[in-house]
Amino acid sequence: MKFGVMILVIAMFLLGACSNKPSLDAINQDNNQHSSTASQLVEYKIELSEGNLVGSKDKITANKGDNVSIIVASDKAINIHLHGYDIEKHIPAHREAKIDVNANATGRFIITSHSVNDVDESVSAHEEDEAHEEHVLVTLEIYP
Numbered sequence: 436m437k438f439g440v441m442i443l444v445i446a447m448f449l450l451g452a453c454s455n456k457p458s459l460d461a462i463n464q465d466n467n468q469h470s471s472t473a474s475q476l477v478e479y480k481i482e483l484s485e486g487n488l489v490g491s492k493d494k495i496t497a498n499k500g501d502n503v504s505i506i507v508a509s510d511k512a513i514n515i516h517l518h519g520y521d522i523e524k525h526i527p528a529h530r531e532a533k534i535d536v537n538a539n540a541t542g543r544f545i546i547t548s549h550s551v552n553d554v555d556e557s558v559s560a561h562e563e564d565e566a567h568e569e570h571v572l573v574t575l576e577i578y579p
């Protein structure tokens with residue numbers, strides 16, 4: 436008889452534990468859905484000639500959570516800088532560089548070129564420097 440009660444208590448305990456679990460799972464699943472269902476790989480290719488954008492596509496878009504891959508090809512050595520996410524890449528002449536972004540911040544972010552000559556390696560990408568030549572190439576828009 437005592438044994439039967441023990442089983443019942445254990446069973447109730449297990450049931451209690453189980454009934455808590457689904458709600459936790461539901462929360463986790465909901466969180467996952469925000470990133471996994473929306474998340475996709477978005478790839479763009481940009482070409483620069485003499486530091487200027489080739490073609491008229493000056494806006495690229497993605498959704499929050501996407502993995503955005505921006506490949507930039509240039510005929511001359513140049514630095515490119517994605518503002519906001521603050522990613523800077525150097526492209527040697529006639530080569531390309533890839534900016535990989537996990538789009539976790541929404542908004543409009545400009546991608547600029549920085550002239551290579553006046554880049555001081557010891558200084559971060561953005562200094563209040565008048566000599567620093569910056570040119571907006573493309574705008575990256577990330578929607579919520």
Ligand SMILES: [Cu+2]
Nearest residue numbers: 516547561569
């Ligand atoms: Cu910049």
